[in-house]
Structure formats: structure tokens, C-alpha cells
Amino acid sequence: MSSTTDALLHPGSPAPSSGNTSGTTSERRWEQQLGLDDLGRPLSEVTFTVVDLETTGGSPAGGSMITEIGAVKVRGGEVLGEFQTLVNPHAAIPPFIAVLTGITDAMVATAPPIESALPAFLEFAAGSVLVAHNAPFDVGFLKHFAEQQQRPWPSFEVLDTVKLARRVVTRDETPNCKLSSLATLFRASVTPDHRALSDARATVDVMHGLFARLGGQGLQTLEDVQSLNGKVTDAQRRKRHLAEDLPTGPGVYLFRGARDEVLYVGTSRHVRKRVRTYFTASETRSRMSEMVTLAERVQAVECSTALEAQVRELRLIASHRPHYNRRSKFPDKHHFLTLTAEPWPRLSLVRSVKDRTMAHLGPFSSRRTAERALAALHEAYPIRQCTQRLGRQPTGTPCALAEMGRCLSPCDGSADATTYAAVVESLASTLVADPTDVVEALEQRMRVCAEDERFEEAGTHRDRLGVFVRSAARSQRLRALVDCxxxxxxxxxxxxxxxxxxxxxxxxxxxxxxxxxxxxxxxxxxxxxxxxxxxxxxxxxxxxxxxxxxxxxxxxxxxxxxxxxxxGEWTCPTRGAEGRLALISAIDKARDAGVPSDERGLPRTVARPTR
Incomplete structure (x- = not known):
């Protein structure tokens, strides 16, 4: 067995590889497969679409319209294409805008409307990174009209040359970061003149001038440039070197602090690429920014498969319980529902079940979820809910549930032992095999509540039904695999x-x-x-x-x-709870979407499965 698998099986043993170790056979194997993308996307390989707009005002929300779109597509310093169109705003252009841009009402009278111009531009820019000088303005207009046309906005990455200039250019060089000032500083081949295509061409030269300066600082990938926005701290950027020697295949990574304590554990199909994102603008979680600030090194453990990496992550989180991991730190905190071994059995909420041949439901991740499933079961089966011990011939007094007809009342000796045992046996079957009785009982409750216009109570029963069916399905699936x-x-x-x-x-x-x-x-x-x-x-x-x-x-x-x-056998019951999951999911989706329900609380568009 490989050392990777050895460490998987024994999570307490030393890790076979770390971020500061290089030259292993496994790493050399992965290094042979490296491409340019492994260290980020080099700027020379990225296609950029530099766009500029002319408009009738400063905000689309205030009724301003686009009058011209100009764009230049470039890659590796080479112009791949240009896009330019006037746009008919279907409104008069303010005089001062006409003087500033030179675009008049007569010029746009025969131009296409934004409904035609925007799709054409989006097709031109597809697959590229959008660049603009003061990008929130230009991209904001484009997004506004895409939403107005009910057109999905492509997932463009966006660079703002104003923000880049503020991080690169000093006040000694230019008094401000206006496009005209930067064009002069970088000796742009085109002078900005408030026309869309000219300004886009000038922005291309400014962008290349900024990239040249960033390259001198060692920032040569798109991810490096994106990290310069205000969301990435200097401490994050300074620690980019922590990802340099990490493997490029599937595995687990551990951020370690000054005392070598584990701060955070994560997993990825491409460890190096994933860890690099913690030092760029793509990482937006404030907790992670804080964690990176404290990290002194990153340890990596290579895995053979993605599933092995995910499993190892769970085990390492449970072992180290890192401060910055929020999930999976307490895998032993579970709750179960099981039948007690008494003359008059009842359902009990317990922390463990030592013999899975006993009828049980779980594990539940929280006590609240378990209590909802317990309430669902009590709706279907009138077994006792009191917790006192009862002998074979009890002589107590009936409780309120017995008086309401919701308990067979063994406590006062009026219950027939054979009848009670039959109910318990049916309940045990529900826990392990067939949820039909609970589903039908709760549907009946929902129907009655809906007819009486007690919709909130009907919603409570609906939620209990969902919790029970999902929990039963999971319990049956886990039991089948564990038995094998x-x-x-x-x-x-x-x-x-x-x-x-x-x-x-x-x-x-x-x-x-x-x-x-x-x-x-x-x-x-x-x-x-x-x-x-x-x-x-x-x-x-x-x-x-x-x-x-x-x-x-x-x-x-x-x-x-x-x-x-x-x-062994890997089987699930024929009439098990999994067959009900589709219905439960449909109910939840209909509830969230506001779809009308029938008298049972089921969406009218979903047919109830037959038995």
C-alpha cells in the first residue's frame, strides 16, 4: 500500500508529505503534467475585452440611457477585434452631453436600440475578462439593461483600471487617475475624446502600461492582479509563496500557525491551485482572510482520488478540530430514536445505539431535528410518551394524551398487551422499512388543519413529515452500507x-x-x-x-x-423511505416558490405516488 493510503488509514500518524517538501517521486509525476494554468492564468494568455460607454447621464436607475458602445478585444498585446455602435436612446440627448461627446440626436436617430446593441456586444465579449476605466459605471449600465431585457448576465470577471492605477501610480507622476491623465503618463497611442471606441483604445494602452509595472513587482497572472483590489490585505499577498511547492493533484491542505497548530483543513482536486485562491480576490470570507494572516506554512497530503481526499479531510478536522473550520469538528455528536426494552415500550431519544439490529432511527445531527421526527411518529402511533417505568400490571392514572385518545394508556391498566405489542411492532417496521403509516397519518393531519384554515399548524405537520422521511431514508441507506x-x-x-x-x-x-x-x-x-x-x-x-x-x-x-x-448484502427495503424523497422535495420546492397546494398540503402540480 502507498504511504498516502497508510496515512489515510491511520490519521494520527505523521503526514507523508508537506508543503515544504519537494522532489518526491509522486510530485515529479505530477510536475510532468503541469500547464500554464497551474500557477494561475498568465496575463499574456488571457483575453480581455476593454469596453467604454457614452450615456445621457450618470445612472441608469435615474433614466439615463446608453448612446454608444465601444470595445477592443486583446490578448498578449495583440488586438483581436473591435466593436463599435451608436445606440438610439429613444430620448433627447442633453445639450451638455452632446457638446461633451459630439453625439447628437441626429446621429443616433437611425442607430439600433439597446435591445439589439447589447446582445451583439455580449456575443463579442463572450469568454473574456471585461476591463473598463471606472468599471462600476460601464458594467453597471450593461447589467441594468441586461436585467431589463430579462437577459442572463454572463459570469464575466471584471478589472477596473482606475483601481489598478491607484495601487500602482503615485501622485508625483500624475495628479489624478483620470483616463486622460493616465493616457498621457503611459504615452497612449490614442487620445481620449469622450467617444466610446477612442476611449476604449486609450484604456488598452493604459492597461498594458499598468501590467508592465505589475510585472516588475512579480505579479504576472490574472489572479495576482485581481488580488490588488481592496478586499485582499497586504498580509495575504505576502504569503502567496506558501502555495508554491504544493502538489497539483487531489489532496488535503492544512494551514498551520506560528506554534504549528492546525488553523484550517481543506481539500481540493488541485491542491496548489486551490490554496493560491486564498491569497487572491476570489477569497471573500473575512474569517479566511484572518486565518491566512496567522498562517506560517501550508502542509499538503497527496491522495490517490478525490473521495480519499474528502474522507481524509473529515478525519483530520475531527482529529485537530481547527478553529477556522466550522463543520465536521464533532462527528460523535449524534442523536437516535429507538424503542426501549420494557414491558410497555416507548420511543426514546438517545445518544448511541449499541446494537443496530434494534429498531432505531438516526443518526440525527441535532436534538431539535430528532424531536421533530419523534413528533411525527407520535402522530401515527398511540404508544405512551411518559418516561416512568411501568410493570406488566400498571395501576397508575391516565394522562391527558390518553384522555384525548392519543395514547393507548397502559399506565392505568386499561391497555390490552396484545394490541399494544402490535402497535409497537408496526412502529418498529416503520423505523427500518416502510414509512407509509407516518406519511398517511401526517397527510390526514395536514388535510384537517387546512380544512379548518389552521395553515400554520398544517405547515408544522408538513415540516415534521419532511424531517421524518429524510431521516428515515438516510438511516436505511447507512444501515445497508454498514451491514456490508x-x-x-x-x-x-x-x-x-x-x-x-x-x-x-x-x-x-x-x-x-x-x-x-x-x-x-x-x-x-x-x-x-x-x-x-x-x-x-x-x-x-x-x-x-x-x-x-x-x-x-x-x-x-x-x-x-x-x-x-x-x-455480504447491500440492500435497501423495497417500500423504504427513499421512494418518498421525490414527493418531499417537490413539496419543499412548491412551498418556497409559492405554488398552490391541495387540501393535503401537496403541490397541485405533483401527483402523489401510488403504493
Whole structure:
């Protein structure tokens, strides 16, 4: 087994590689595959569309219109094309604007409207980075009219030459950052004259002049330039070197502080590229900016597959509990619903289930969620909810629930033991196999509430139903995988290689990628033989964690996954809760979208599945 897999199986052991280590065989293998994009996108390889607008005023919200669009597309210092059109504003151009730009009402009378000009410009600029001098003005106008036309705005990246100039040019060189001043400073070949195409051409020369200065400071990629906006601190930019020696394949990265403590753990299919984003404008989270300021080094652990990296991330977060990670730090905090072993059983909310053969529901990530599922079950089954111990012949007094007909009332001795046992048996079946009784009971409650115009109460039942069905579906899926002693599965990845994973009782025990020209059967046999031994604890949770099991299940359920071998059965109940998930999702979407519901609270556009 590789050292990567060894460390995966034993998360407490030293990591096999770090950000300050280079020259390993694995890293050299990845280095052979590096491209220009691995260190960011070099400015010489990026296509820019420099745009300028002329308008009738300063704000589209105030009714101002576009009168001219000019743009120049460049890459590597070469002009690839130009775009220019007058635009009919369907309104009179103010006299002072006409004097400033030279554009008159007569000139735009036969020009295309913005409804025609904007699509043409977006087609011209497609796939490029937008550049403008005072970009919020120009891009703001374009976005406004795209929204007005109900036209989706492309996900353009935007550079503002005004902001770049303020970081690069000093007051000694020019008194301000106006386009005319910068054009003079950088000796632009075109003089700005308040016409769109001329100003766009001048902006191209200014942009190249700014890029030349940035290159002298070691900023040569688009990501470097983007990091110069106000959202990226100097401390972040100074630590860009922390990503230089990281691997370029899938793996986990750990930001470490001054005392070598783990500040943050993350994962990526391309570790180096992902870590670099923490030092650029693409990282907008204030917590991450603070974390980067404290970081002294970045440690990386290479993994064979993306799934292995995700699993390792979960285990490292649980092990180190980093301050700046918000999720997965407490994988053992779970709640379950189970039937008690008493003469008169009841549902109990517990923290663990030591024998998963007992009827149970969970794990739940929070007590509140578990209580909602518990309330849903009590709507369908009139078993006792009191917590006192009852003998076989109780002689207590009935509670309020018994008087309301919502409990069989074993506490006063009036309940028939055979009838109560039948109800408990039906409840146990619901927990592990068939949610029909709960679904129908809650639908009935929703119907009654809706007829009485108690819509808030109907919504409460709807939410309980959703929680129960999702929890039951997850519980059944986890139980099926945990019951299986071993699964070996493979999937052809996007790069054409076969990723293989060995799973034992829901835990990822080994992972790898079949090398080219290797005998697949022999290679898989060796991987299985070297995989971690997992002892079945017989508990409700997998040998790893519920979150890891969820990750594994999502991978197994992807299109293209093939089962290589299995020990034991991997099955889910025929009438299980998964068959109800589509209906629950439709209800939630309809609620969020405001779609009318029928008397059961179901969206009228969704047919209830037949049984």
C-alpha cells in the first residue's frame, strides 16, 4: 500500500508529505503534467475585452440611457477585434452631453436600440475578462439593461483600471487617475475624446502600461492582479509563496500557525491551485482572510482520488478540530430514536445505539431535528410518551394524551398487551422499512388543519413529515452500507483512469488508481489485501463516521460506478423511505416558490405516488 493510503488509514500518524517538501517521486509525476494554468492564468494568455460607454447621464436607475458602445478585444498585446455602435436612446440627448461627446440626436436617430446593441456586444465579449476605466459605471449600465431585457448576465470577471492605477501610480507622476491623465503618463497611442471606441483604445494602452509595472513587482497572472483590489490585505499577498511547492493533484491542505497548530483543513482536486485562491480576490470570507494572516506554512497530503481526499479531510478536522473550520469538528455528536426494552415500550431519544439490529432511527445531527421526527411518529402511533417505568400490571392514572385518545394508556391498566405489542411492532417496521403509516397519518393531519384554515399548524405537520422521511431514508441507506462487510467499487474518472475504493462496514479502507498497462485483477487483489482491517462494532454508526459514510454513498451512487466484489448484502427495503424523497422535495420546492397546494398540503402540480 502507498504511504498516502497508510496515512489515510491511520490519521494520527505523521503526514507523508508537506508543503515544504519537494522532489518526491509522486510530485515529479505530477510536475510532468503541469500547464500554464497551474500557477494561475498568465496575463499574456488571457483575453480581455476593454469596453467604454457614452450615456445621457450618470445612472441608469435615474433614466439615463446608453448612446454608444465601444470595445477592443486583446490578448498578449495583440488586438483581436473591435466593436463599435451608436445606440438610439429613444430620448433627447442633453445639450451638455452632446457638446461633451459630439453625439447628437441626429446621429443616433437611425442607430439600433439597446435591445439589439447589447446582445451583439455580449456575443463579442463572450469568454473574456471585461476591463473598463471606472468599471462600476460601464458594467453597471450593461447589467441594468441586461436585467431589463430579462437577459442572463454572463459570469464575466471584471478589472477596473482606475483601481489598478491607484495601487500602482503615485501622485508625483500624475495628479489624478483620470483616463486622460493616465493616457498621457503611459504615452497612449490614442487620445481620449469622450467617444466610446477612442476611449476604449486609450484604456488598452493604459492597461498594458499598468501590467508592465505589475510585472516588475512579480505579479504576472490574472489572479495576482485581481488580488490588488481592496478586499485582499497586504498580509495575504505576502504569503502567496506558501502555495508554491504544493502538489497539483487531489489532496488535503492544512494551514498551520506560528506554534504549528492546525488553523484550517481543506481539500481540493488541485491542491496548489486551490490554496493560491486564498491569497487572491476570489477569497471573500473575512474569517479566511484572518486565518491566512496567522498562517506560517501550508502542509499538503497527496491522495490517490478525490473521495480519499474528502474522507481524509473529515478525519483530520475531527482529529485537530481547527478553529477556522466550522463543520465536521464533532462527528460523535449524534442523536437516535429507538424503542426501549420494557414491558410497555416507548420511543426514546438517545445518544448511541449499541446494537443496530434494534429498531432505531438516526443518526440525527441535532436534538431539535430528532424531536421533530419523534413528533411525527407520535402522530401515527398511540404508544405512551411518559418516561416512568411501568410493570406488566400498571395501576397508575391516565394522562391527558390518553384522555384525548392519543395514547393507548397502559399506565392505568386499561391497555390490552396484545394490541399494544402490535402497535409497537408496526412502529418498529416503520423505523427500518416502510414509512407509509407516518406519511398517511401526517397527510390526514395536514388535510384537517387546512380544512379548518389552521395553515400554520398544517405547515408544522408538513415540516415534521419532511424531517421524518429524510431521516428515515438516510438511516436505511447507512444501515445497508454498514451491514456490508466489504465492497470494492471502481469508476472511470474524467482523465480516463479507474479509481478503486475498498469499503468495510461503511469505512473507506483503501483507495487507489489503476496504473496504465497494469493487470486490473491483480492490482485490485493487492489493494484489497493491503486495506485496513475494520472490525464491525455492531453499533448503529459506521466504523468511521456518519458523514464519511454519506460521502462514500454519494460516490457509490454516481453514474458509472461498478461493483467489483462484495461480501455480504447491500440492500435497501423495497417500500423504504427513499421512494418518498421525490414527493418531499417537490413539496419543499412548491412551498418556497409559492405554488398552490391541495387540501393535503401537496403541490397541485405533483401527483402523489401510488403504493
Amino acid at each position: 462487510a466489504e465492497l470494492v467499487a471502481a469508476r472511470r474518472e474524467d482523465d480516463g483512469r479507474w479509481a478503486v475504493h475498498v469499503l468495510r462496514h461503511g469505512r473507506l479502507s483503501a483507495a487507489g488508481v489503476i496504473p496504465p498497462r497494469a493487470d486490473a485483477n491483480t492490482w485490485v487483489d493487492n489493494l484489497v489485501a493491503s486495506a485496513e482491517t475494520v472490525v464491525d462494532s455492531r453499533g448503529a454508526l459506521p466504523a468511521s463516521s456518519a458523514e464519511e459514510c454519506d460521502l462514500v454513498l454519494r460516490w457509490l451512487e454516481q453514474p458509472g460506478v461498478r461493483l467489483v466484489r462484495a461480501q
